[in-house]
Amino acid sequence: MSSRVRMIVFAVGALGMVVLFATGFRRLPDFGGTFHPYGDRTVREALRQATPNVVSSINFDQRVLDTVGEELILFASALGAVVLLRAVDHEETESGTRHGHGAAEVFEALRLVGVVLLPITLVTGGYIVAHGQLSPGGGFQGGVVLGTAIHLIYLAGDYPALTRLRPVPLFEVGEAVAAGAFVALALLAVGAVPALNVAVGIEVGCALVLLIAKFFDQALLVGADGR
Amino acid sequence: MSGMLDHLPYLAAGWIMLVGVYGIVTSRDLIHAVVCLSVSQSGTYVLLLAIGYRKEATAPVFSDVQPGTVSVVDPVVQAMALTDVVVGATVTALLLALTVQVARRCGTLDPDELRSLEP
Amino acid sequence: MTDPLVAVALGLVVVMASGVVLTREPVRQAIALSVYGLTLGVLFVVLQAPDVAMSQLAVGTVVLPLIVVLAIHAARRHRGDR
Numbered sequence: 001m002s003s004r005v006r007m008i009v010f011a012v013g014a015l016g017m018v019v020l021f022a023t024g025f026r027r028l029p030d031f032g033g034t035f036h037p038y039g040d041r042t043v044r045e046a047l048r049q050a051t052p053n054v055v056s057s058i059n060f061d062q063r064v065l066d067t068v069g070e071e072l073i074l075f076a077s078a079l080g081a082v083v084l085l086r087a088v089d090h091e092e093t094e095s096g097t098r099h100g101h102g103a104a105e106v107f108e109a110l111r112l113v114g115v116v117l118l119p120i121t122l123v124t125g126g127y128i129v130a131h132g133q134l135s136p137g138g139g140f141q142g143g144v145v146l147g148t149a150i151h152l153i154y155l156a157g158d159y160p161a162l163t164r165l166r167p168v169p170l171f172e173v174g175e176a177v178a179a180g181a182f183v184a185l186a187l188l189a190v191g192a193v194p195a196l197n198v199a200v201g202i203e204v205g206c207a208l209v210l211l212i213a214k215f216f217d218q219a220l221l222v223g224a225d226g227r
Numbered sequence: 228m229s230g231m232l233d234h235l236p237y238l239a240a241g242w243i244m245l246v247g248v249y250g251i252v253t254s255r256d257l258i259h260a261v262v263c264l265s266v267s268q269s270g271t272y273v274l275l276l277a278i279g280y281r282k283e284a285t286a287p288v289f290s291d292v293q294p295g296t297v298s299v300v301d302p303v304v305q306a307m308a309l310t311d312v313v314v315g316a317t318v319t320a321l322l323l324a325l326t327v328q329v330a331r332r333c334g335t336l337d338p339d340e341l342r343s344l345e346p
Numbered sequence: 347m348t349d350p351l352v353a354v355a356l357g358l359v360v361v362m363a364s365g366v367v368l369t370r371e372p373v374r375q376a377i378a379l380s381v382y383g384l385t386l387g388v389l390f391v392v393l394q395a396p397d398v399a400m401s402q403l404a405v406g407t408v409v410l411p412l413i414v415v416l417a418i419h420a421a422r423r424h425r426g427d428r
Binding site for chain 1: 233234235236237238241245248249252253277278279280281282286287288289290294298299300301302303305306309310311312313314317318320321323324325327328339
Binding site: 137 | 423
């Protein structure tokens with residue numbers, strides 16, 4: 001359909017959505033109100049299980065089956081993205097159209113900042129994962145910090161060092177083992193919030209490193225004609 | 228009119244969702260469309276957290292406050308939004324991998340030119 | 347009436363969301379997406395949700411724009427093959 005017709009259909013649909021939103025939101029409790037029955041119950045339960053961070057307690061203790069589902073969605077979409085990008089990889093390697101990039105020419109100060117910040121961010125990520133049940137933090141947040149911290153090496157200009165320090169098979173195995181361990185722990189060891197945090201942290205970190213690695217492969221390798 | 232103002236955060240979340248869909252409808256580049264989908268998804272995070280907010284309350288973490296002395300916001304919606312953010316990013320990555328494959332097979336990322344499924 | 351801090355944070359988020367959608371050029375949109383992730387993180391902190399803010403800041407400011415820019419670069423290599 002032409003773009004004009006598309007806009008008209010969208011306008012009609014959007015108008016309907018606005019009417020639905022307005023009538024629906026009018027019935028919601030006031031913003032900032034005091035009616036949160038589910039919240040009160042979960043806070044009581046978390047304090048009974050001696051977990052100060054109520055959000056972690058909900059994610060890994062009270063509603064851990066929901067988190068298992070989310071975890072498996074993450075695993076499946078990371079797997080799907082890696083498989084899709086790997087298919088393009090194979091076609092290109094077989095046709096011999098790949099070369100590599102060397103280290104970039106960057107200022108020494110940038111390289112120094114990258115080298116200094118890398119262990120700090122790795123330790124911070126580990127801290128966030130380990131203290132998930134005591135203060136704000138947990139497996140998901142710490143896993144994302146860990147997964148992105150390692151790319152400081154790339155930002156400091158040294159892509160070959162990143163490929164050496166990041167053996168892809170190790171991260172694939174790590175992600176799969178962590179996902180399996182998380183599911184097993186969630187079903188068998190009820191209430192082991194620290195162990196579940198660690199499993200999720202490893203899984204999310206490895207999944208992100210794998211995803212970004214595949215995207216790097218696609219974007220940074222030059223074809224035979226130099227493009 | 229103050230009744231409408233009290234529901235302003237919910238309307239803001241609805242606006243974000245709709246503006247994301249508008250971006251997808253009027254997009255001329257598949258990657259732009261994927262980013263607009265991610266924006267639309269973030270509208271749901273705002274809606275969830277706005278529902279759980281409680282005035283004069285603090286975060287649902289008891290590491291520094293004694294339980295029972297101060298009220299906390301609803302932690303259930305925060306637990307939902309937290310995992311949602313990370314999983315949403317991974318699904319966006321899957322969509323971007325699909326667009327890279329589309330670019331390879333069809334040579335273009337313009338939705339208007341990608342009419343038929345033939346290569 | 348809502349707290350002025352919440353109102354300002356919400357206003358920033360709404361403006362940035364419209365900005366991201368109205369930025370048509372994909373590379374510029376990735377930068378706008380990064381700033382949008384930052385404003386969302388600030389809104390989450392103001393709404394007393396530190397866990398969600400942590401997730402959002404790490405994911406929305408770093409991971410999402412990074413994979414968008416890498417995908418643009420990868421797609422540009424393949425575009426014009428046909």
